[in-house]
Amino acid sequence: MNTVTVLLDIPSDLVPQATYVFHFFGNAWGLHIDVCCNKDGRAPFHIYYGNRDRAPSSNKAVIIECEALFYDSKSVRSYVEQDGLAECGKDGSPVIGFDVVASVFRLLTMADEQQIISTSRDRLGNFFVDALPEYRRGSIDLPLVDYYAAFLLDKLLCLAPEFRTSVMPRWPNGKKFAVCLSHDCDLTCMGAPLELATAVVKGFVRRKRVFFDMALEGVKCFGSPMDSTLWGFSGWHEFEKDHKMKSCFYLSLSPRKSWRRLNDCKSDVFARGVDWKVFQSMHKEGWEFGLHPSLDAQMDLEEIILQKKAIEERLEAPIMGLRHHYLAIDNFNPHLTFQKHVEAGFVYDSSLGWEEKAGFRSGTSLPFYPYDPLNKAPFTLTELPLSLMDTYVMHDGDTDSAIKEGRRISSLVRDIGGMIMLNWHTESYCSNYIFSNYLLVLRNILEPLLEHNDIWVATPVEIAEWWNNRNRELQHQLLG
Ligand SMILES: [Zn+2]
Incomplete structure (x- = not known):
């Protein structure tokens, strides 16, 4: 077996986003993914994404609770860290109560940045991390998406260990x-006129000798940039x-x-x-x-x-x-x-x-x-x-x-x-x-x-x- 079948039971306008995320997971895991939306036509499936109460009980699958509101970039939400991913069982199927799919979509598309006010941005939209919404600021240095992918793969392999032999290595x-x-x-080229002028101006404005030293270096290598340190x-x-x-x-x-x-x-x-x-x-x-x-x-x-x-x-x-x-x-x-x-x-x-x-x-x-x-x-x-x-x-x-x-x-x-x-x-x-x-x-x-x-x-x-x-x-x- 080498195809992970995912059943989506979510509003149709969210299907492209969720499909995108599952294909991202497929690449992260090294497994082929088949996403379908028809509950009756396709069986068995390995992952169910939707409302846990509507998940077909005839099929053991990893169940991921969908929270449609999380796809809205204006919604305020928090990200749980690696060890905070909740899980509770249901008839032998693991249920992930935290919507990892919507979270990954938000992160990969940098949706949370849409909440940054324009006065915290420059002309090109650049911003410092302090301008991020508070709930995102705390995780700027964590590869949350990679943690979620690993967590989900772990659940999938517990349920369907036969996939272990199908996983394509991530790296050569x-x-x-x-x-x-x-x-x-x-x-x-330190000897370029604009570099020289900038170094001199910075030397005066910032009162730092290092910029004059750089300008001197530029003068020495004027016309032969490859000789400059x-x-x-x-x-x-x-x-x-x-x-x-x-x-x-x-x-x-x-x-x-x-x-x-x-x-x-x-x-x-x-x-x-x-x-x-x-x-x-x-x-x-x-x-x-x-x-x-x-x-x-x-x-x-x-x-x-x-x-x-x-x-x-x-x-x-x-x-x-x-x-x-x-x-x-x-x-x-x-x-x-x-x-x-x-x-x-x-x-x-x-x-x-x-x-x-x-x-x-x-x-x-x-x-x-x-x-x-x-x-x-x-x-x-x-x-x-x-x-x-x-x-x-x-x-x-x-x-x-x-x-x-x-x-x-x-x-x-x-x-x-x-x-x-x-x-x-x-x-x-x-x-x-x-x-x-x-x-x-x-x-x-x-x-x-x-x-x-x-x-x-x-x-x-x-x-x-x-x-x-x-x-x-x-x-x-x-x-x-
Ligand atoms: Zn640059």
Whole structure:
């Protein structure tokens, strides 16, 4: 037997959302899912989702109580943690009284963020986690969705142990969790006029010498950016070779047709003196390059396409993924940005992370397909959630706390068999100036992980392709 049959006994307008969640569970579990709505036509079923009192008693199944109101993003609800998932028996069928399906839908679609008032957001809809409704704030650093998936699978396998032999491994070669290193490339040429000017202004405004030192560095390497200590590419290349791993660099560039914003990147690898043969050669060795779109790009499909093409032309290879600068997707309506990613031809995005804290914005550490509310179906785009970034942990210069926090998040992901996406900015490799100790902290988080034999280290595109192939195989699995 290799198909889990799910019977939905819920209002018809909720069927697409619940179906979406069960297919997410199917990917998380590695099991083929068949969702049906006809109580009489299909038997046996393994999961019943609806009103527990109406669940057919002729069939033992995992019963999940549906609470339709929870699908309304305006409703206020709390999420229970791993050990709080209630369960009570009914004629041998486990009954889950907490609506894990609606909860997962809310989390994956970031529905709770709809309650954030506009005054707590900036122009692009970005917000700090303090603006979240209180009931969501307490769980920003927990992969709740992964916990719910594991809980439900446990109940299913107790009831139908025959599925144990059908489970498709989550990661290749029996690996138990995945680690992915990536680099947003914000500051690539310190000698660029805008970088120099900004450093000088910051030096005066913040009264900090470090910015004048950076400006001096820029003057020294003017016209030859690859000689600057802030040019991180070669450093990361060596570092990763030493650690037997490869990563992805998300390259930024100036807006092609829209306005430059104050916080857009002030230098890029299109500057004079940058030899793209270095990138072409790294790409041939297996390093990945993606796009780091400028702030307003998410509003304009053509801008995204132009930026993608500009990199592809110089790299002489297609690029598959992106992460927005400042994670600036349309945070009022994230699906509008995902739609543009699909139309621009991207395979994956990795922009879903909190603004300033490590954790799990969509409640999961796993790759998933964002929900398209217009077509009531998943997008053909893989989301690789960003859980741990240098700036999330590197504040106050307290390296011990930064290492502790990074290790805490990575062990949560390891324990649940998920994927940890790390983002250390290219320029932070120098571990100098305002990036002091950045590399030290990364080493202390990453190196203990690499000691495990059950870790799969891969580039983002390798993870996305693995997940997509596995998804296709699960979708097309023959009925047993
Ligand atoms: Zn950036």
